Amino acid sequence: MARTVLCFGDSNTHGQIPGRGPLDRYRREQRWGGVLQGLLGPNWQVIEEGLSGRTTVHDDPIEGSLKNGRTYLRPCLQSHAPLDLIIIMLGTNDLKRRFNMPPSEVAMGIGCLVHDIRELSPGRTGNDPEIMIVAPPPMLEDLKEWESIFSGAQEKSRKLALEFEIMADSLEAHFFDAGTVCQCSPADGFHIDEDAHRLLGEALAQEVLAIGWPDA
């Protein structure tokens, strides 16, 4: 039986190349979603849903309401259902100065998405799919020209992993801290490069398989 994984994320799921524009994107096999697909094999279908600038639950007053992860998640889930696993890697954009969010509120946003998924039950035969919350790797100190947009986010970004894990524990979801296997690229301080994509994809493949799938 083929299994379906939805990777719901931001520019780091989209595969935006660090220090370059939003249209410069790594190829599928270079992106963590593609690495995951390669390792899981043909019995799995990995769907990438990465949008540059996506937040957990906020309409972005500058970039537009389309960046709100919450409003896009529901049609996205229905489009791709039935789903076996949803990997959520978001939170970096919530740390932009304009949202003024502490790390705990970003985790609350992630919690909302988990609730929304379970309300919709887009798993097989209407069951809840497995949900894995992935904390993005912490930002580097030097964010280049992005400093004014993210000002103060660096320290908050180092606290996301703990806040996300607490949320994952209390909602009973899988959790992985990307910061344990990869770092952001010094090219812009918050995007991950090709090496990091590979390391993340490899680690997530292990995590996905460790969940334990009968007859996978």
Place this chain on the structure above:
Amino acid sequence: MRFAPPNPLRIADRASGLNSLSVRSYNERLVLSLLLQNEATTRLEIGEKTGLSAQTISVIVRSLEQEGLVVRGEAQKGRVGPPTTPLMLNSEGAYSVGVSVGYHNTHIVVVDFIGNVQHHRVMPHKAADTFDAPEALALEIRLAVAGLSESRQARIAGVGLALPTPPIRSEPDHDVLHRYLEAEFGLPVFVQNDITAAAGGESLFGTARQLQDFLFFYLGARLHCRLVLNHQIYNGNSPLSYDVGVLALERRLPADSAMAEKLWGQDLSWPPLGATLADWQQACAENLIQLAQSLLQFIELRTVVLSSFVPAAICEALCTLVRQKIPSVNAVVGRTSAAPKAVGAASLPFSSRFMVN
């Protein structure tokens, strides 16, 4: 409660050391029980055996990993399907002290989380069938604990006491000893009948780890037995025992104290005893066979475990005699080393703190 802050009670304590007793949930104990009973397992197997959801198991396993009780093994490539990551107990995740008070000796052991004996000390009693002062015991326990590094000392789950029923002479009341040691070390102390503890130790750490049902014999001064059904020790504290043990052998020997003393020591083999030994072995084996056969009338018994401090070769010879007489039953020697009762006692803090009843 949808938008309430996350409930911190569900979260593993992120401080180092062991979590306090109160926060270890039933589900956590279920998972730990499986890990204590199997060398390695997977999250899929845990799910199949407990009925817990994959996400619940993920949370529990993660907190056990952070606590240092559980480690991940290397991913195993299966014959079919994707590789699986086995989970196992971290041998250094917890330690336990076990004390057994016997006829001639008091044993003190320290075991790690998977039952490896880290420390073993024998305190001979000044006279047989008497117990020396609790202060001397406390000192020995202190020395045993001091043998562990400071970080490991913080991981001691408790002290287990395996005490005979009825008590031997001059032994303090069990409750008094229990309270004294608890106050002395600030650790939880667990007391159990010595034979039951030995059976429990064999079930958790030894030969019988995978066995659901078995008949357990302890050969000490006398011969004792316990029945284990579905991992539970039945009729925990039966005082019934048979006079075919080492005491009976000692009586058969000429009043040569040097020879007799060897029987109670920790030597790997006994001096040649000739026909006396053979006669005693025969009598002992007959008793084992008789007990096993009477039980066979009621249950389909497959395994007999013989545990003892006497040399392994002697135990093996007894097992061979049992197997010859009852071919349908596999008689095996226990694995809990030179001090089965003390290792059994050390299993008590683990079973009480980490397992479901």
